[in-house]
Amino acid sequence: MSLNVCSNPSCDVRVSGKCVLGNDPVDACPQYSEDDEKLLDSGDDEPGPSAATVPTATDNVRLCPNERILTAELTALRNRVPTHTIVLVGEQKAGKTTLLACLYGMFCKGSVGEYSFVTSKTLRAFAERHHLALAKTRRATPTTYRTSRADNVGFFHLCLSSGNNTTDLIISDRSGEDFDDARVNTALIPELRELALADRVCFLLDAAKLTNIKTRATYRRTFSQLIRALIDNRAVPKRAKIEVLVTKLDKVSRPESDPALLEAVRAYEKELMDEFKPHWPGFATYEICALPSANHLIGFVGLQELVARWCEAPVAIDTRPLPVADGLRQFDLLLGRWS
Ligand SMILES: Nc1nc2c(ncn2[C@@H]2O[C@H](COP(=O)(O)OP(=O)(O)OP(=O)(O)O)[C@@H](O)[C@H]2O)c(=O)[nH]1
Numbered sequence: 001m002s003l004n005v006c007s008n009p010s011c012d013v014r015v016s017g018k019c020v021l022g023n024d025p026v027d028a029c030p031q032y033s034e035d036d037e038k039l040l041d042s043g044d045d046e047p048g049p050s051a052a053t054v055p056t057a058t059d060n061v062r063l064c065p066n067e068r069i070l071t072a073e074l075t076a077l078r079n080r081v082p083t084h085t086i087v088l089v090g091e092q093k094a095g096k097t098t099l100l101a102c103l104y105g106m107f108c109k110g111s112v113g114e115y116s117f118v119t120s121k122t123l124r125a126f127a128e129r130h131h132l133a134l135a136k137t138r139r140a141t142p143t144t145y146r147t148s149r150a151d152n153v154g155f156f157h158l159c160l161s162s163g164n165n166t167t168d169l170i171i172s173d174r175s176g177e178d179f180d181d182a183r184v185n186t187a188l189i190p191e192l193r194e195l196a197l198a199d200r201v202c203f204l205l206d207a208a209k210l211t212n213i214k215t216r217a218t219y220r221r222t223f224s225q226l227i228r229a230l231i232d233n234r235a236v237p238k239r240a241k242i243e244v245l246v247t248k249l250d251k252v253s254r255p256e257s258d259p260a261l262l263e264a265v266r267a268y269e270k271e272l273m274d275e276f277k278p279h280w281p282g283f284a285t286y287e288i289c290a291l292p293s294a295n296h297l298i299g300f301v302g303l304q305e306l307v308a309r310w311c312e313a314p315v316a317i318d319t320r321p322l323p324v325a326d327g328l329r330q331f332d333l334l335l336g337r338w339s
């Protein structure tokens with residue numbers, strides 16, 4: 001690009017601002033090019049049009065971000081397809097997020113029992129957690145990043161198929177601190193809004209903490225206290241099943257571990273059954289291991305059965321009115337005759 005503003009090569013008007021032929025003003029010179037003047041730096045510092053002011057073309061196609069589903073978006077999904085909602089409950093570092101990461105990892109490899117992966121609306125969120133839980137980074141052992149309290153509650157989606165049946169699982173994950181707070185201050189229980197949607201509420205029990213001499217006394221008490229607080233404050237819907245998932249089984253079943261550790265876990269499971277089963281028929285305990293890093297020999301425990309249970313059709317609620325035993329009108333007695 002030429003920066004000459006005058007067609008006369010001997011004129012240095014561009015530098016000196018004076019016409020070699022003495023024209024004043026300079027643009028009175030016939031050899032002076034007005035067009036080329038535009039090439040001169042005006043000296044203005046105004047920035048060019050910013051990205052924000054340049055109109056961008058949109059095609060109105062909304063891409064699925066595949067992040068965690070937030071509460072506000074959940075209703076739309078639940079209205080579209082019948083879902084089974086699983087709520088994970090547990091104090092900090094109980095293993096909630098690791099369990100989610102493990103489920104994703106297992107379906108990446110193939111079928112789990114009779115269930116195979118169909119799709120997920122939260123693939124990216126699953127993949128991130130799976131990577132953080134299992135990737136060989138510079139850490140000495142695999143670990144999962146803590147779920148932040150600021151994250152609030154988020155939901156993960158898995159669509160699984162068995163034969164001709166497909167099941168949409170929605171699994172919630174939130175920071176353990178929220179559950180700790182709700183246990184000591186029951187006024188906070190209504191803020192655990194995911195519980196009202198639950199078909200299954202899973203309390204994660206850390207087997208390592210339960211058998212640690214320093215923590216076991218407090219942990220035994222606080223664990224059952226949390227279940228009781230949620231039941232007594234009617235936060236768990238009556239239709240929901242309650243599962244206690246004993247996690248980190250690998251830590252109490254190392255070859256060199258004292259067998260008394262596992263016995264202590266089983267004894268506590270029995271105590272929980274005795275305390276809650278009579279009041280909540282759908283109460284049960286199960287043992288799982290979602291990250292066998294302390295004892296590779298044990299492998300992944302109880303996850304195939306867990307998937308099968310979570311995919312079980314929720315018991316249909318009988319909405320028919322009860323027959324009237326001593327109705328005066330024939331019409332009132334009809335229901336009794338039909339049933
Ligand atoms: N050995 C072993 N470690 C586990 C297992 N499950 C979880 N962990 C570890 O326990 C720690 C806490 O696990 P998380 O999944 O982050 O626990 P969380 O319940 O999501 O915790 P918050 O997000 O703080 O509420 C991590 O370092 C995991 O690697 C397990 O089955 N075996």
Ligand SMILES: [Mg+2]
Pocket residue numbers: 096097098145146147173174175176
């Ligand atoms: Mg977490």
